[in-house]
Amino acid sequence: MACARVPLDEQQVTEPGPLGKERTLPALHPDRIEDRCFMPYKPPPAEGSAAVEEFLEHSRFIAEDLEWLLALPHDKFWCQVVFDVSVHRCLDSYLHDAPRGLDLSAVSSSPAVADMQRSVHRLVFLTFLRMATHKESKDNFLTPAVFGEIIYENFLFDIPKILDLCVLFGKGNGPLLHKMIENIFTQQPSYYSDLAETVPTVLHVFDSILDKCGLQCEGATAMEPMKLNEHKQPTAMTMSQQELVDIILYLCDSTTTIHAFLDIFPPACSSFHGFLSRLPSFYEAAIPDLEKALKKRNFEDKALQEDLWKRVSHACRKMLETAHLLLHNTCLQPILDGKENIQTFAEELLQHFTSFLPEKRFLVDYDELFPVADDVSLLQQALPVIDETRMSYLLQGVESAWDSVARRKPQS
């Protein structure tokens, strides 16, 4: 056991070496790990008793190993999670492959499989929670800066992992996840840079969805010459059914993941600010096209058709909620909090709303969930000097969007 009241990263321990002779080494040292061979996670099988047996046995090993890991003293735990690559593999594979609640067959019909999955699910979360905690007690802690360095340099956390954690565990563990992520970003601000670096890839994912649907994406068309065989590109109507399913699953997962992350960790909204200028045009291009394909294509499996419709509709909700979260956290909240430069935030909010005006379907759906008039009213209360003409132009634009999509605004 390492000595107390000194951060783990400064402690030394005296232990028998490989030849039995005592030696002193840093408490955080690769020689202190146990060769335990953590196994990579495999998701529950769809069916088949042999596959179920294998899953159960596989998962039992993982559960045993994670229980062992969580029961280790602070110093041994950190040695294991930093230096044992099999631990990394095990945890990473869970984040990659664990079924999400939104997956097509997320819940197993076998109670034994479901119980085992729940057990591993909890243990994985607790392991990440422990890895996100630099101070467990007054005796067991790491220097905050060293903790930040350790988790970053060893990729114990990275942006995709944080997003996975949010979508896998966020629904019922939001406050705890918020604390974890807040601590990670506070002790290691480099994660903010990584987040900024990730946003273009997220935008690229949305562009690729448009591209696969044979729809033009704003960024790409401006930069790339049109291909000669462009007209042959499959569309949502002509692509194979499997491709359409994959695109919708991808959209559903992407929108849910982004929303879960921003909802749990609102400070990330500032990094996703640029997303607001792309989301409405994406919505406007992709959603009607996918809906049309779902209505007009001939599905032999009607249950699949219904499921896909729900997924597109769910993705719509998540995109609208994400837009609202971004507007709220980056523009409206600073105004309501009375921060400096209120005028700049107000201008930005109005610019965003104005940019929504040509995207009529998006605007109407957004207005139905989050009435623009409510935000405008809040803005007027916070900033009495705001330009009334501009406000009424905006609200008229919203009304005309309702007319142009031939939908009736619900009575408030």
Added chain:
Amino acid sequence: MAPPRLTGALRSFSNVTKKEDVNDQLYDLKAKRLKRQQLFAREGLTWKKMVHLCSEPQDKVKQHAASQELKSLLAAAKQIVGAEYGQEAIESAAVFLFQTFHSKDHVGTEETRATKHMFGPFPASAAESSCATVTRLVALLGDSRVENFIQSQSSHHDPQRSTSFGRNITFSYDCYTLDPLEDLPCSSFEEESLNLSN
């Protein structure tokens, strides 16, 4: 096949993650079982201690009978663990079987599961034979004596377990589910289908 995920794309196309090392060793069930057997062999109870227990002062007839039962247990263990493994692995397997069956009168589901978890598929007859041997051995040595012996040697009652991280944390198993904006417009599907068929 895993469904397409945003985080999968981020791992593939962004520079913020560790690239997977193809040389990293992946463990399969067989390798893991072997590792587990090795770890078990390092735990408190050993074959040597079991032999010592059976040879502690008691009448010679019982001592001889106990010795015969130990031999039977080793033979059954050899069948379970596989003949290709060395004496050490077989003795460690015998210790496992003794621990598993010392308070059982038959091979139940839980014992079968635990044995398979440790050694993989095994002949049922070997498990039956182990269980019967252990029952006879316990009868020779005395229930309470065996129980005390197991308790004193076992490392399963690890004090660390009771202080495991997160034991008091309330964890929610809730997960995100589909939350569509609108119900399925069944009528519009039917209308569209009708229009197409006309």
